[in-house]
Amino acid sequence: MLRPSTRTILAALLLSATTSAHADKIFVSNERDNTVTVIDSDTLKIIKTIPTGKRPRGMAMTPDYRELIVCIGDDNRLDVINTDKLEVIKSFAASGPDPELLAINHKGDLIYIANEDDSLVTVMDRSTGEAIAEIPVGVEPEGMAVSPDDSLIVDTSEQTSMAHFIDAKTNKVLANVLVDTRPREATFTKDGKEVWVSAEVGGTVAIIDAKTFETKKKLLFDVPGVRPELMQPIGIRFTLDGKTAFIALGPSNRVAVVDTATYQIKNYILVGQRPWHLELKPDGTKMYVANGMTNDITVIDVATQKAEKSVPVGRLPWGVAVKPGQK
Amino acid sequence: MRMRSLAWLLPFAIISAANANLAPSPGINVEIGYLGRDYPEPLPISLVEPAISDEGVQGARLGLADNLATGRFLGQAYHLSEKIAPRNGDIISDAKALLQTTHLIVADLEPDDLLRIADLPEARDAIIINVRTSNDDVRGKDCRRNLFHVAPSWTMRADALAQYMAWKRWNRWFLLKGNTKEDVDYVDAMKRAAKKFGSFIVEERTVVFDPGNRNSETGHQQIQTQIPMRTQSAPQHDIVFVADTQDSFGDYLLWRTSVPKPVAGTQGLVAVAWSPLYEEYGGIQLQTRFRAQNKRPMTERDYLAWLAMRVFGEAITRSGKSDVDGWRAYIMSTQFQVAGFKGQGMSFRPWDRQLRQPIILTGPRTIVSMSPQEGFLHPTYLTDTLGVDAPETACKLSG
CATH class of the missing domain: 3.40.50.2300 (Response regulator)
Incomplete structure (x- = not known):
């Protein structure tokens, strides 16, 4: 009973889905649309817009890439998207209130959730969806990261301005490191030796030694002609070889490129408005940046450090995750 | 659990x-x-x-x-x-x-x-x-x-509003004020802000209205007839500025002025820290x-x-x-x-x-803007375009 036009569109959609089975799928959470947009990495066309609960923000791909877990802040739950079916297949209610960001360990059995309204990190058993521990941290927990060997968890708390280092075995806090104002994301370097923590209002990225918990270095950002208070670092991602970091700088509309050996800032790439979080294409060639104010993502070529293209998504895009295509 | x-x-x-x-x-x-x-x-x-x-x-x-x-x-x-x-x-x-x-x-x-x-x-x-x-x-x-x-300060609030008016090009202000010390202070700040950001005050008028004239019983009828009378025959203006820190009459200006104009100041569009x-x-x-x-x-x-x-x-x-x-x-x-x-x-x-x-500009139900507005420049802090800057301060402290 489909009208011809609808049928044609459907056929075209199916065709595009089948022709690009080798392409990666880019997932973008749209905070204000209550959706996750799925984009084909080859054609950069939208494959599907998946409805989720209210206010989807932080996302994490499971290690086997079969599921994408999305923080649903206003519904106090996690939605689980099947990355083949491209639909929400279940929800975890035991996420704790207002989940904002999450991290999954590399074994894939535990989910760590920052509960923004409750000053807690919730540890969830992925198989049962049960909360197995709650770890008290500072006010407005935000960033979550798991070390490459799954032994160490890092949470940032925005209002308390700290990075909390947590022993993954005991769920006890090992160290509280004061960083600059409003820390957002924490990311481990590829070798697990450092944790990079962005401070949005402070305008810095603290590089913390993951063994001694000492701050080794603080990155400052400066673009001539751009007001210093607009340089607000948020999302951090490293290249495959670990030699370069890409850091989204929020209202300055730029992504900074940093040499991880010398800590020198090598480049600033102009992207859309208010770049927030970003993600590397699994083959390491592109970086995808969610631009909150222009409702699009920017595709950056990693080798040339050039912004190549922007792709419109939903309203207030927040986070990015990528699933590699079949090889 | x-x-x-x-x-x-x-x-x-x-x-x-x-x-x-x-x-x-x-x-x-x-x-x-x-x-x-x-x-x-x-x-x-x-x-x-x-x-x-x-x-x-x-x-x-x-x-x-x-x-x-x-x-x-x-x-x-x-x-x-x-x-x-x-x-x-x-x-x-x-x-x-x-x-x-x-x-x-x-x-x-x-x-x-x-x-x-x-x-x-x-x-x-x-x-x-x-x-x-x-x-x-x-x-x-x-x-x-x-x-x-x-x-x-009052000057920061008035400057925050004035920058927005400059951006809107609503440069002709009709000023209505109460008679408390705070009302007069805010009026002074508004006059200063108008001069600083290129607006001018077409007329300044004092309104005395008993506090507590609530919309009870037939109160709205009295207000409905009083406000147009008190705002009529003003020179051409783009906006009504009101300084009524005691909340005696400012809110009654909305929808009731003699000519249909938006209202800003202590009511209508207000400049606040939160x-x-x-x-x-x-x-x-x-x-x-x-x-x-x-x-x-x-x-x-x-x-x-x-x-x-x-x-x-x-x-x-x-x-x-x-x-x-x-x-x-x-x-x-x-x-x-x-x-x-x-x-x-x-x-x-x-x-x-x-x-x-930064100062928030808000209406009764939604945030309208935040000042400083784009384009107002300052050599050190853009937020120093709001209020009294170093060269004009009357404060005689050093360091």
Whole structure:
């Protein structure tokens, strides 16, 4: 009973889905649309817009890439998207209130959730969806990261301005490191030796030694002609070889490129408005940046450090995750 | 299912601070005083707005909770001692008692009380943070070495509105004012702002309306006929500016003026440090925490008291000092910044100890804009385009 036009569109959609089975799928959470947009990495066309609960923000791909877990802040739950079916297949209610960001360990059995309204990190058993521990941290927990060997968890708390280092075995806090104002994301370097923590209002990225918990270095950002208070670092991602970091700088509309050996800032790439979080294409060639104010993502070529293209998504895009295509 | 009860008993762990400027001050126990008076407050003109009896102090309590949350990781404890003097009570003896145990004061005080307390010999080395009055004199000719201001001044508010009017090109203002001291102060700031940002006042008119003329019974009929009469035959204008700090008639201007014009000032479009409607830059989180604590919206004074507590918290956490002189020096230094959900760090102007800050412009139901507006430039801080800048200050303190 489909009208011809609808049928044609459907056929075209199916065709595009089948022709690009080798392409990666880019997932973008749209905070204000209550959706996750799925984009084909080859054609950069939208494959599907998946409805989720209210206010989807932080996302994490499971290690086997079969599921994408999305923080649903206003519904106090996690939605689980099947990355083949491209639909929400279940929800975890035991996420704790207002989940904002999450991290999954590399074994894939535990989910760590920052509960923004409750000053807690919730540890969830992925198989049962049960909360197995709650770890008290500072006010407005935000960033979550798991070390490459799954032994160490890092949470940032925005209002308390700290990075909390947590022993993954005991769920006890090992160290509280004061960083600059409003820390957002924490990311481990590829070798697990450092944790990079962005401070949005402070305008810095603290590089913390993951063994001694000492701050080794603080990155400052400066673009001539751009007001210093607009340089607000948020999302951090490293290249495959670990030699370069890409850091989204929020209202300055730029992504900074940093040499991880010398800590020198090598480049600033102009992207859309208010770049927030970003993600590397699994083959390491592109970086995808969610631009909150222009409702699009920017595709950056990693080798040339050039912004190549922007792709419109939903309203207030927040986070990015990528699933590699079949090889 | 929740495992919250033991949450606060977690033992302190290693404290790490590699940088000297991040050195925490462990093992200190800080008392902060909150000093207010039961001043007569104007009744809300709308029944929807609750009459609030604990405005300000609840913000300070939330600020205390935030400071404690950081402090427990650093081995720092905080206390809040609240003193609210009765309307005709002896606030000086209250202040003296408070100053015996703490030199960190959140001051919810009108200018006269504020200056009397700042001038007490016991307060000489105190840090008093004004969270209430917008009076420009206490930042200008009557400024004091021990007096800091997180509350925006009248000139900052008027400049914030004037920048928006310049952006809209609504340059012709029809000014209506009440007759209290505060009304006159705000009018002075509006006139200054008009001149500074290229607008002009086509006429200035005093409106006296009895407070408490509520919309009860047939009250609306009287208001409906009175307001057009009081606003008629003004020269051509783009906007009505109103200075009615007591909420006697300003809200009645909306929809009732003789010619259909928008309203700004103390009602209509207002310039504030905080509004219960504000949610940007993570502000929704502060609103949520406040509402969870108090079951009511967070007002501007609640926010300012919270912010004053956070100023003390930041100074104590980050200065590495354990004495009032050290904290004061840090607050006055260029390193200092406090985050207040405005998307940038905020610091004190050295010339009058006023916190530089973005100002929210809000209507009755939605946020309209934030000033400074794009395009108004300043060599050091864009927020210094709002209010009294260094070259024009009447404050004669140095450093």
